Amino acid sequence: MPRLPTDPALYFDAHFFVCTNRRPDGHPRGSCAGSGSEKLRDYAKARAKELGIRGLRVNGAACLDRCELGPTMVIYPEGIWYHARTAEDIDEILITHLQGGGRVERLMLQPDQKSL
Amino acid sequence: MPRLPTDPALYFDAHFFVCTNRRPDGHPRGSCAGSGSEKLRDYAKARAKELGIRGLRVNGAACLDRCELGPTMVIYPEGIWYHARTAEDIDEILITHLQGGGRVERLMLQPDQKSL
Numbered sequence: 001m002p003r004l005p006t007d008p009a010l011y012f013d014a015h016f017f018v019c020t021n022r023r024p025d026g027h028p029r030g031s032c033a034g035s036g037s038e039k040l041r042d043y044a045k046a047r048a049k050e051l052g053i054r055g056l057r058v059n060g061a062a063c064l065d066r067c068e069l070g071p072t073m074v075i076y077p078e079g080i081w082y083h084a085r086t087a088e089d090i091d092e093i094l095i096t097h098l099q100g101g102g103r104v105e106r107l108m109l110q111p112d113q114k115s116l
Numbered sequence: 117m118p119r120l121p122t123d124p125a126l127y128f129d130a131h132f133f134v135c136t137n138r139r140p141d142g143h144p145r146g147s148c149a150g151s152g153s154e155k156l157r158d159y160a161k162a163r164a165k166e167l168g169i170r171g172l173r174v175n176g177a178a179c180l181d182r183c184e185l186g187p188t189m190v191i192y193p194e195g196i197w198y199h200a201r202t203a204e205d206i207d208e209i210l211i212t213h214l215q216g217g218g219r220v221e222r223l224m225l226q227p228d229q230k231s232l
Contacts (some may be wrong), residue, residue: 001130001217003194010195011227014117017133017177060178061133076192078119079126101117111127 003077010077013055014098018044018073021063029067036085037071044090053099069109069116081109083116119193126193129171130214134160134189137179145183152201153187160206169215185225185232197225199232 018041022033038060045058066072066081074081075097084090084107096102134157138149154176161174182188182197190197191213200206200223212218 001191001194001214004219007194007196007219008224009227011182011190011197011225012195015190015192015195020178057181059180062136062176064175065173066127074127074131075117076131077195078117078123079128079131079193080123081127098117103120103123108124109127111125 012057014053014057015076016044016048016056016058016073016093016098017061017064017076018058019062019064019066019070020060021067023067030070031067032064032070032072035071037073040071040073040084040087040090043087044094047087047090048094048098051094051099053094056098066109069113072109082107083109128173130169130173131192132160132164132172132174132189132209132214133177133180133192134174135178135180135182135186136176137183139183146186147183148180148186148188151187153189156187156189156200156203156206159203160210163203163206164210164214167210167215169210172214182225185229188225198223199225 019032020038021031023031041060048056048058064072069083092104096104135148136154137147139147157176164172164174180188185199208220212220
């Protein structure tokens with residue numbers, strides 16, 4: 001839903017949610033924690049601090065319901081979804097998107113995307 | 117950060133994150149789960165389905181870092197924060213904000229707010 005002219009300022013300039021849902025091994029949908037997302041969340045938190053990115057909150061999230069595309073993450077308020085697997089992927093999202101205001105096209109998920 | 121003209125459509129029209137972080141009893145900051153947020157999340161999920169609100173995802177979240185104001189929740193992409201304690205509070209957020217596009221002023225948190 002759109003913001004209204006009377007809405008207060010954002011509390012976080014960027015709120016970066018990393019799915020850390022875990023399903024049992026062998027579950028047909030898989031899960032983001034099963035694909036290593038907890039380490040990616042920890043790395044993103046530490047690296048964001050190291051880079052001095054202000055106004056950013058890196059946040060764990062329960063199931064974001066796009067398990068087939070995991071590890072998944074979404075950045076608000078812009079609503080851009082990413083699939084990231086490595087520390088290098090996280091670095092690129094932090095530096096290009098969250099510090100630079102750009103997009104990491106090679107890692108972005110499209111709204112109609114059902115598989116990797 | 118703002119959306120860019122080339123950004124894809126949103127995957128969820130509204131993404132409603134409910135903090136379900138739990139700290140040990142007696143912790144000075146308290147915690148949202150300690151204030152009953154897990155039941156509120158479950159209620160919000162069931163009630164949103166019952167109301168037939170389309171394009172909405174009710175999502176558990178790890179610590180949103182506004183523990184003193186808990187139970188806290190935030191709706192994106194608009195970035196509006198709420199403090200809710202009861203099923204009636206959740207109903208009002210679902211019906212007025214998420215179904216009607218309005219705001220529940222009595223439950224909204226302001227960016228500079230430090231206490232309830």
